[in-house]
Amino acid sequence: MIIEIGHYALVLALAIATILSIVPVIGARRGDQATMEIAPFGSVLLFALVAFSFAALTYAHVVSDFSVKNVWENSHSLVPLVYKYSGVWGNHEGSMMLWLLVLSLFSALVAVFGRNLPDTLKANVLAVQAWISFAFILFILLTSNPFIRLDPAPPEGRDLNPLLQDFGLAIHPPLLYLGYVGFSICFSFAVAALMEGRIDAALARWVRPWTLAAWIFLTLGIAMGSYWAYYELGWGGWWFWDPVENASFMPWLAGTALLHSALVMEKREALKIWTVLLAILTFSLSLLGTFLVRSGVLTSVHAFASDPSRGVFILCILLIFIGGALSLFAFRAPRLSAGGLFAPVSREGALVLNNLILTVACGTVLTGTLYPLLLETLTGDKISVGAPFFNMTFGLLMIPLLVAAPFGPLLAWKRGDLFGVLQRLYVAAGLAFVAALAIFYAEYGGPMLSLLGLAAGLFLVFGAAADLWHRSGLGKVDAHVAWRRLKGLPRSAFGTALAHAGLGITVLGIVAVSTFATEHIIEMKPGQTTDVGGYVVRFDGMQPATGPNYREDRGHFSIRRGGFEVADVWSAKRVYVAQQMPTTEAGIQTFGLSQLYVSLGDPTKDGGIVVRIWWKPFILCIWGGALIMAAGGVVSLSDRRLRVGAPSRKAKATKPAAPVMEAAE
Amino acid sequence: MIKRFLLAVVLILAAAPAFAVNPDEVLSDPSLEARARALSAKLRCMVCQNQSIDDSNADLAKDLRLLVRERITEGDTDKQVLNYIVSRYGEFVLLKPPFNVRTLLLWGAPALLILAGGVSLIIFVRKRAGQPTGSKLTADEQARLVELSLD
Numbered sequence: 001m002i003i004e005i006g007h008y009a010l011v012l013a014l015a016i017a018t019i020l021s022i023v024p025v026i027g028a029r030r031g032d033q034a035t036m037e038i039a040p041f042g043s044v045l046l047f048a049l050v051a052f053s054f055a056a057l058t059y060a061h062v063v064s065d066f067s068v069k070n071v072w073e074n075s076h077s078l079v080p081l082v083y084k085y086s087g088v089w090g091n092h093e094g095s096m097m098l099w100l101l102v103l104s105l106f107s108a109l110v111a112v113f114g115r116n117l118p119d120t121l122k123a124n125v126l127a128v129q130a131w132i133s134f135a136f137i138l139f140i141l142l143t144s145n146p147f148i149r150l151d152p153a154p155p156e157g158r159d160l161n162p163l164l165q166d167f168g169l170a171i172h173p174p175l176l177y178l179g180y181v182g183f184s185i186c187f188s189f190a191v192a193a194l195m196e197g198r199i200d201a202a203l204a205r206w207v208r209p210w211t212l213a214a215w216i217f218l219t220l221g222i223a224m225g226s227y228w229a230y231y232e233l234g235w236g237g238w239w240f241w242d243p244v245e246n247a248s249f250m251p252w253l254a255g256t257a258l259l260h261s262a263l264v265m266e267k268r269e270a271l272k273i274w275t276v277l278l279a280i281l282t283f284s285l286s287l288l289g290t291f292l293v294r295s296g297v298l299t300s301v302h303a304f305a306s307d308p309s310r311g312v313f314i315l316c317i318l319l320i321f322i323g324g325a326l327s328l329f330a331f332r333a334p335r336l337s338a339g340g341l342f343a344p345v346s347r348e349g350a351l352v353l354n355n356l357i358l359t360v361a362c363g364t365v366l367t368g369t370l371y372p373l374l375l376e377t378l379t380g381d382k383i384s385v386g387a388p389f390f391n392m393t394f395g396l397l398m399i400p401l402l403v404a405a406p407f408g409p410l411l412a413w414k415r416g417d418l419f420g421v422l423q424r425l426y427v428a429a430g431l432a433f434v435a436a437l438a439i440f441y442a443e444y445g446g447p448m449l450s451l452l453g454l455a456a457g458l459f460l461v462f463g464a465a466a467d468l469w470h471r472s473g474l475g476k477v478d479a480h481v482a483w484r485r486l487k488g489l490p491r492s493a494f495g496t497a498l499a500h501a502g503l504g505i506t507v508l509g510i511v512a513v514s515t516f517a518t519e520h521i522i523e524m525k526p527g528q529t530t531d532v533g534g535y536v537v538r539f540d541g542m543q544p545a546t547g548p549n550y551r552e553d554r555g556h557f558s559i560r561r562g563g564f565e566v567a568d569v570w571s572a573k574r575v576y577v578a579q580q581m582p583t584t585e586a587g588i589q590t591f592g593l594s595q596l597y598v599s600l601g602d603p604t605k606d607g608g609i610v611v612r613i614w615w616k617p618f619i620l621c622i623w624g625g626a627l628i629m630a631a632g633g634v635v636s637l638s639d640r641r642l643r644v645g646a647p648s649r650k651a652k653a654t655k656p657a658a659p660v661m662e663a664a665e
Numbered sequence: 666m667i668k669r670f671l672l673a674v675v676l677i678l679a680a681a682p683a684f685a686v687n688p689d690e691v692l693s694d695p696s697l698e699a700r701a702r703a704l705s706a707k708l709r710c711m712v713c714q715n716q717s718i719d720d721s722n723a724d725l726a727k728d729l730r731l732l733v734r735e736r737i738t739e740g741d742t743d744k745q746v747l748n749y750i751v752s753r754y755g756e757f758v759l760l761k762p763p764f765n766v767r768t769l770l771l772w773g774a775p776a777l778l779i780l781a782g783g784v785s786l787i788i789f790v791r792k793r794a795g796q797p798t799g800s801k802l803t804a805d806e807q808a809r810l811v812e813l814s815l816d
Contacts, residue, residue: 393772
């Protein structure tokens with residue numbers, strides 16, 4: 001019964017979304033307060049209905065109601081409880097429900113926290129959100145309905161894909177979707193602004209925090225997914241340039257660009273038209289990602305859906321929204337006024353360079369991801385575009401970006417002094433180079449390019465520190481004055497420094513692992529030892545074990561250094577009983593920032609087993625850097641000017657120094 | 666000879682699922698093995714999704730890895746090995762597509778995008794010079810401005 005009510009709630013939500021799509025727009029056109037007020041109320045109601053519907057589906061999964069087809073296909077009575085919850089979104093239908101839940105949550109948040117937004121803008125934004133909700137509810141109801149019943153009900157489910165029975169994958173999709181779908185707010189604001197034909201300060205102050213929030217989640221989601229692939233897939237890779245990964249990486253690149261251009265729009269009223277376009281493009285890439293993953297157009301580990309009717313439906317959503325928004329942009333952009341002027345060498349100029357490189361990098365990834373599909377559709381020729389292509393093109397593009405990033409925050413707005421900034425950064429650059437040489441020497445060298453990569457990563461870290469150093473005036477004024485100044489700096493300054501340093505740490509990890517990692521592929525018998533990364537790894541033997549829904553053969557390894565046992569790891573080969581699917585559970589031991597990674601192969605005839613052991617130096621920097629980037633985002637989000645919120649148009653009319661007027665002088 | 670060898674390999678492997686690069690595949694000469702590994706990373710496992718044969722544990726990937734090693738031990742250069750594999754499996758096998766007419770737009774994309782971005786930036790800046798800036802005032806704000814200037 002709960003399932004049917006959940007189903008019904010979703011149908012009701014469709015009705016609400018229909019009303020919300022139309023009525024507030026009319027209200028905003030006519031300036032009718034009462035009609036516009038439907039928008040916030042309706043958005044909250046829509047969220048409540050979708051949340052109920054989602055809860056009903058979750059309930060079916062948790063109690064293992066196999067009369068529901070979605071539960072039968074993707075669950076099993078023996079699956080641990082936490083994976084019964086995460087199993088809700090571990091399949092096509094459920095993940096679309098999660099998408100919708102996050103979307104309606106964001107609409108509701110705008111409705112609740114947007115009290116001080118101009119009424120027409122709020123009504124239009126919520127209406128655009130409702131268009132997206134409408135499209136996705138229709139998609140779920142028509143092609144991916146999770147509430148279909150089976151009669152008679154099967155006694156047992158077909159199990160959740162064992163690869164997904166993992167904590168990392170339990171939280172990866174929600175994080176990713178909070179990011180993906182979070183960009184819908186920026187999209188809706190951009191479209192609403194185009195509908196109104198004007199970009200005002202309220203918009204500028206709203207877009208940045210939302211972009212920032214979405215960006216934080218997307219950063220965490222991608223990092224989580226990468227770490228999951230690293231420990232779960234069993235061959236120690238952490239990024240594969242798989243089309244599905246690219247699908248989440250492209251919105252991240254565009255979102256990062258948006259974050260920086262929104263900054264210019266907020267502070268200097270410049271780059272407004274470009275920011276609006278970028279907001280549209282960023283969410284378009286999220287939609288494209290959803291299409292690529294959900295339509296089954298690429299078949300890979302992640303794409304567990306392959307039904308052409310779904311693909312065509314999402315493609316239509318994609319074309320209508322992207323096409324519609326871009327046409328609106330083409331019509332309205334000439335009417336929008338451009339913002340403040342600036343010299344090429346200025347903070348604005350640096351942010352334009354950032355946007356140029358990030359957009360080109362994003363376009364390159366997009367081309368590489370879609371090219372094989374398009375070429376095959378058009379000519380029938382099959383080509384592969386894999387890691388070597390992306391590493392080369394994307395890598396080359398990143399070099400100028402990494403080198404330029406520390407300069408940005410140190411340049412002044414409007415007109416900057418490049419020589420002055422160089423004087424402030426040469427210490428950081430020198431330190432970075434010396435530290436890179438030290439690491440290089442300690443790890444016994446490698447290709448010269450990696451030395452430069454290390455230096456670039458460290459330059460970002462030291463450059464971020466130099467930024468804070470000079471802002472506080474350390475070394476020039478008394479220590480306590482500098483401390484007071486440092487405390488007085490806006491939180492966004494710390495956010496920027498943290499995020500840039502985090503990026504540097506990620507780069508450091510990437511370069512170190514690609515250059516200094518060692519691999520050992522050997523046959524081991526119990527008692528045998530091997531040297532890896534300065535540690536002695538001893539294979540002690542195998543033993544069988546059973547878990548709630550799997551059997552495994554696990555090997556025990558003790559790790560010694562200088563004659564003392566410092567750690568031990570278990571590495572297992574697992575078979576999930578319901579689907580008879582084998583997986584490898586790698587044994588991972590962390591030493592500082594580095595890891596020892598032990599993965600089991602096949603047993604040999606003479607009683608040994610094939611073992612692959614990797615030494616991955618500084619690998620934790622890759623994800624640690626991403627965490628620091630996200631932390632930078634959080635710090636920046638807590639900045640005072642964002643907490644205060646955007647002023648409403650009414651409030652502005654009574655304050656003489658409103659930003660809109662200032663810019664018009 | 667190769668075919669018989671491959672057949673033997675396939676038969677051996679049919680019994681148990683293989684594992685990416687097994688110890689028995691590794692060449693005794695470390696420099697040749699390093700070349701084999703580097704080449705393997707550039708070749709696609711055709712039954713997998715965007716995975717190189719170096720990473721894949723599919724049987725076909727193992728066959729290809731052995732083939733690469735066999736060509737290397739027979740004295741082929743890297744280029745000859747790749748050409749040989751492409752002649753047998755087509756360009757699909759290359760993870761880094763060769764530069765030719767069909768991939769012109771793919772390889773040209775970064776340069777074209779930078780060019781397009783740069784040119785539109787220059788046009789924009791030229792067009793912008795001398796134009797008024799800032800957003801237009803609404804009627805309310807205009808009225809308020811008049812009101813203020815009267816004070």
